[in-house]
Amino acid sequence: MSYDRVAFVGLGLIASSMFWAMRRAGMGAHVTGYARSEQTRATAREIGLCDTVCDDLASAVRAADLVVLCLPVGAMGEVMAELAPHIKPGATVTDVGSVKRAVIEAVAPHIAPGVHFVPGHPLAGTEHSGPRAGFAELFDNRWCLLTPNGADTAAVAQLSDYWQALGAKVEEMDPDHHDLVLAVTSHAPHLIAYTMVGVADDLHRVTNSEVINFSATGFRDFTRIAASDPTMWRDVFLTNKDATLEILGRFTEELFALQRAIRTGDGEMLHDYFTRTRAIRRGIIDAGQDTDAPDFGRKKR
Ligand SMILES: NC(=O)c1ccc[n+]([C@@H]2O[C@H](COP(=O)([O-])OP(=O)(O)OC[C@H]3O[C@@H](n4cnc5c(N)ncnc54)[C@H](O)[C@@H]3O)[C@@H](O)[C@H]2O)c1
Numbered sequence: 001m002s003y004d005r006v007a008f009v010g011l012g013l014i015a016s017s018m019f020w021a022m023r024r025a026g027m028g029a030h031v032t033g034y035a036r037s038e039q040t041r042a043t044a045r046e047i048g049l050c051d052t053v054c055d056d057l058a059s060a061v062r063a064a065d066l067v068v069l070c071l072p073v074g075a076m077g078e079v080m081a082e083l084a085p086h087i088k089p090g091a092t093v094t095d096v097g098s099v100k101r102a103v104i105e106a107v108a109p110h111i112a113p114g115v116h117f118v119p120g121h122p123l124a125g126t127e128h129s130g131p132r133a134g135f136a137e138l139f140d141n142r143w144c145l146l147t148p149n150g151a152d153t154a155a156v157a158q159l160s161d162y163w164q165a166l167g168a169k170v171e172e173m174d175p176d177h178h179d180l181v182l183a184v185t186s187h188a189p190h191l192i193a194y195t196m197v198g199v200a201d202d203l204h205r206v207t208n209s210e211v212i213n214f215s216a217t218g219f220r221d222f223t224r225i226a227a228s229d230p231t232m233w234r235d236v237f238l239t240n241k242d243a244t245l246e247i248l249g250r251f252t253e254e255l256f257a258l259q260r261a262i263r264t265g266d267g268e269m270l271h272d273y274f275t276r277t278r279a280i281r282r283g284i285i286d287a288g289q290d291t292d293a294p295d296f297g298r299k300k301r
């Protein structure tokens with residue numbers, strides 16, 4: 001059974017992609033949206049994002065069967081506290097945050113009895129943000145992880161069906177496990193990309209175009225990732241602190257080992273290491289999980 005009324009709180013990349021994916025799927029739900037800034041609401045109205053863009057939180061969520069929090073992770077608790085009294089009994093609240101334990105801790109205390117809370121995270125995104133950044137194909141064939149944490153099974157099944165209609169594949173996961181896995185596959189790699197671009201910038205050549213002009217695809221990929229939204233990523237690192245630090249500790253150990261191999265001329269070690277990592281990439285491709293940045297012929301709105 002699909003939802004009759006859906007509300008998006010926060011109208012950026014993920015909310016707008018969800019909205020266009022709903023329209024593509026032919027979902028008949030009435031969609032309301034709320035964004036904190038007047039400018040974002042004006043843009044949303046201009047591009048036809050949502051059936052109704054509301055100027056206050058209460059009007060956006062009052063009638064909704066599904067409320068989707070599409071905000072930076074650090075803002076979820078505060079916004080949920082404000083909208084909690086306006087959510088109707090029987091509704092489901094979900095989120096799309098990149099970290100799950102911190103969102104559960106911030107949001108769950110505000111969930112009234114009779115309201116279902118099913119946290120979620122679509123593993124799909126780009127370095128772009130804001131209401132114009134969304135596109136209907138973003139979630140196609142990508143995972144959406146739900147971390148129900150004991151939520152009502154019918155509410156979980158309904159949300160799972162909804163994400164599948166948006167094009168995603170759905171799996172359930174324990175929130176702490178989610179945070180550790182994502183620290184490896186997304187959070188630490190982003191920090192490494194930010195660092196690498198920072199290092200290049202420190203050499204004062206990036207902005208003078210030399211590094212840009214002569215950069216190979218590896219560095220260009222880093223610059224794409226390092227162009228991601230600063231607020232979103234600040235919140236990811238501050239709220240997934242333990243798992244990220246654990247993975248960065250391991251990363252540093254490996255980096256030192258490779259550094260030593262280079263210094264001592266240990267070609268065998270380097271070759272063995274790169275052979276092992278190449279096999280991992282090939283395994284991902286063989287499993288049909290090539291995670292290269294999607295383009296999908298994104299439409300400009
Ligand atoms: N961008 C990605 O690649 C990606 C992928 C998957 C999940 N996510 C997660 O999805 C969530 C939204 O990300 P996005 O990429 O859509 O971001 P975005 O920057 O495109 O949109 C965020 C929206 O939240 C609003 N907002 C920000 N702070 C607020 C506050 N304090 N109160 C009220 N509204 C506020 C902004 O005005 C904007 O409308 C984040 O939690 C992020 O971790 C992002």
Ligand SMILES: O=C(O)C(=O)C[C@]1(C(=O)O)C=C[C@@H](O)C=C1
Nearest residue numbers: 098122123124125126127186293
């Ligand atoms: O492709 C990108 O731009 C992304 O970084 C998307 C990405 C990722 O790391 O894969 C980023 C954060 C989200 O939580 C999920 C997806």
